[in-house]
Amino acid sequence: MNTLVVRPTRVRTAGVRQQILLTAQQRLMILMLLFMAAFFLVSVRLVYFALFDTGSRNGSASAAFIPARADIVDRNGVPLARTIDGYAIRVVPEKLLNNRQYLADELHKIFPDMPRAELLAKVSGSRPTYIRRRALPDQVAAVNAIGDVGFDFPREKERLYPQLSLAAHVLGFTDAAGHGVTGVEGAFDNRLIDKATRGDPLALSIDARVQGVLESELGSAVANLEAIGGAGIILDVHTGEVMAMTSLPTFNPNKLSGSDPATRRNAMTHNLYELGSTFKPLTVAAAIDAGTVTSMARRYDATQPLAIAGFRIRDSHPSNRWLNVPETLIHSSNITTARISDELGREKMEAMFRSLEFDGRPQIDIKERAFPLWPRDWGRLTTMTTGYGHGIAVTPLHLASAYAALVNGGIYRPATVTKLGDQAPPKGRRVFKAATSARMRQLLRLIVSDGTGKKAEAPGFRVGGKTGSAEKPGAGGYRRSSVVATFAAAFPMDNPRYVVLVMIDEPKGNAFSSGQRTAGWTAAPVVSKVVTRAGPMLGVFPDESRDVDVSELTPLLWRNGEEE
Structure with a gap:
């Protein structure tokens, strides 16, 4: 014969319930104060870095915010040259799976400005080589759509001239390694790549409106x-x-x-x-x-x-x-x-x-x-x-x-x-x-x-x-x-x-x-x-x-x- 023991219902008085609510309220208040203190400390730290920590510009923490090469702007701040992350299209011939003649045909459709023979030579070579150092997004997508693992798309620093040919001879241009060759790019190359100065745009005397x-x-x-x-x-x-x-x-x-x-x-x-x-x-x-x-x-x-x-x-x-x-x-x-x-x-x-x-x-x-x-x-x-x-x-x-x-x-x-x-x-x-x-x-x-x-x-x-x-x-x-x-x-x-x-x-x-x-x-x-x-x-x-x-x-x- 089994005996069933039933636990009697716990009866809480009004005073006990009030004590529990008070304790919960105190805990919530403590958590809120801790959160506010943490938020305050982070805010103070950010303000300190923004206003007083001028030396951090050269530090590793802020290096990600400094461009690889300084912008060039006109006298009113209009951007004339800046460095961005761009795409390149590269081929690694040893990894290619498709027929080389087929690949040359497909690439020529995407890059009609390049001779087919040149493209065939690139995909038939023995070493990795670039198809295009500066590739447009639609070109990257089109090459990717060919579906061959022998193509890759490395991200590279690219010098962009947003005003196109405006003041081209004044600005000059850079080489594939990112160094200035002619114009301002060549004459001020050291200033544009120096870690101490490249965070500040180089302002030219040129007025882009007058130049136009x-x-x-x-x-x-x-x-x-x-x-x-x-x-x-x-x-x-x-x-x-x-x-x-x-x-x-x-x-x-x-x-x-x-x-x-x-x-x-x-x-x-x-x-x-x-x-x-x-x-x-x-x-x-x-x-x-x-x-x-x-x-x-x-x-x-x-x-x-x-x-x-x-x-x-x-x-x-x-x-x-x-x-x-x-x-x-x-x-x-x-x-x-x-x-x-x-x-x-x-x-x-x-x-x-x-x-x-x-x-x-x-x-x-x-x-x-x-x-x-x-x-x-x-x-x-x-x-x-x-x-x-x-x-x-x-x-x-x-x-x-x-x-x-x-x-x-x-x-x-x-x-x-x-x-x-x-x-x-x-x-x-x-x-x-x-x-x-x-x-x-x-x-x-x-x-x-x-x-x-x-x-x-x-x-x-x-x-x-x-x-x-x-x-x-x-x-x-x-x-x-x-x-x-x-x-x-x-x-x-x-x-x-x-x-x-x-x-x-x-x-x-x-x-x-x-x-x-x-x-x-x-x-x-x-x-x-x-x-x-x-x-x-x-x-x-x-x-x-x-x-x-x-x-x-x-x-x-x-x-x-x-x-x-």
């Missing part, structure tokens, strides 16, 4: 004029900062493979040209400085070509009369400029060119800089021809920096592609007298208002500048059919802030330019469009109530229905 304007207008002109290329720059006359610089034809640094290496050459800093009549204001300024030209009213004989050493110096549009200094520049007379150069003499002419660094590579902080073609035998004829830009070849940047000194009060400063920010600009050195610079501002303004530069006029911006149309040298002499058309300008001329230089290489005289190849018809209109569009971006707004006072010079101009 310059590239757009110059590109349209080069295409419409059927030219072989061109170059342009916008330069701050007081700091030397390059606000925009371009060279055409250009390239996309994201897609170097298959592109023409010739397009990577920076014509602004690395190509040499005889820049013709744009040198004439420099010659006149040197003559004023030296006291050779003491009066704007003095006239020089331009009634016939000037014979010297078996050579005849001619004007492209002869005036057949005596010209004073303003008329010499307005009508771009080779004859009278040669006479002024001859009076100035070799020593002072050569000294002027050397002071402007025309005897060395252009002053700028990138590596692609050409050494000028300096005259071997500097005789009397050379002194006369260099005065109007023949017999000496320099880069367009040489000329832009010279014009900055010509209009800014006479101070030469080197150009730079890095943003100065709060830094003071280089002190520079005097190359022209301040009074001479003031006079040249008047004369350059007259060239646009009354002379060969009329098509550079941008209402309200007070543009001044000089045309230059130089025949290119070739075998046996100069080639009349090949012209380098240049317009070197500054604005606003009553208080110059920027130099704008546009050079077009071998423009065709077609319907777009009314059959003309000279700079007044080809390069000058580009300057007008660039100034009109980019001026407000640079803080210069049109004001037609202001202008340069040229009242003492206008009475010297011959008004007889003649127009250049």
Whole structure:
């Protein structure tokens, strides 16, 4: 017989239940306090790292947040180059399972820009090799869909240029190992990869908006004029900062493979040209400085070509009369400029060119800089021809920096592609007298208002500048059919802030330019469009109530229905 023992029901009094609830409440409170304390400690630690632990930047804990290579940005922070994690497509031939001919066919469908024979060689080789170092996501997916284990897709650091070809020659590019080759990438390679500095973007002087304007207008002109290329720059006359610089034809640094290496050459800093009549204001300024030209009213004989050493110096549009200094520049007379150069003499002419660094590579902080073609035998004829830009070849940047000194009060400063920010600009050195610079501002303004530069006029911006149309040298002499058309300008001329230089290489005289190849018809209109569009971006707004006072010079101009 089994005996069932039943446990009596436990009776809890109201006091016991209240004690249990109180204990549970205390435990919850303790847990909440512990959680809040832990949260507080973590928050304090994070705030400490953010505000005070500056040394941790170089530590392993924060290394993951530092890019492998510093970003490059424009002066307003717009990204121009940055490093990202990208995909590559690689083949390991020994692991391939499919027929090599089949694989080559499938790969050629995905990469039609690569010859099938090249792809077949890659999949038939004995060593691992890359199909594409920079692969698009859809290309990776397509190769993966082939379904062969012999393909792999390593993640690699990739340099990306989000603005595509914008400022390509300024930025340059990197090699497969991630080291800079040309442009800013090459010149500042150490700064861009240094652990101490690569966390901070490198800010350029370039303004991406202004750069876009310059590239757009110059590109349209080069295409419409059927030219072989061109170059342009916008330069701050007081700091030397390059606000925009371009060279055409250009390239996309994201897609170097298959592109023409010739397009990577920076014509602004690395190509040499005889820049013709744009040198004439420099010659006149040197003559004023030296006291050779003491009066704007003095006239020089331009009634016939000037014979010297078996050579005849001619004007492209002869005036057949005596010209004073303003008329010499307005009508771009080779004859009278040669006479002024001859009076100035070799020593002072050569000294002027050397002071402007025309005897060395252009002053700028990138590596692609050409050494000028300096005259071997500097005789009397050379002194006369260099005065109007023949017999000496320099880069367009040489000329832009010279014009900055010509209009800014006479101070030469080197150009730079890095943003100065709060830094003071280089002190520079005097190359022209301040009074001479003031006079040249008047004369350059007259060239646009009354002379060969009329098509550079941008209402309200007070543009001044000089045309230059130089025949290119070739075998046996100069080639009349090949012209380098240049317009070197500054604005606003009553208080110059920027130099704008546009050079077009071998423009065709077609319907777009009314059959003309000279700079007044080809390069000058580009300057007008660039100034009109980019001026407000640079803080210069049109004001037609202001202008340069040229009242003492206008009475010297011959008004007889003649127009250049």
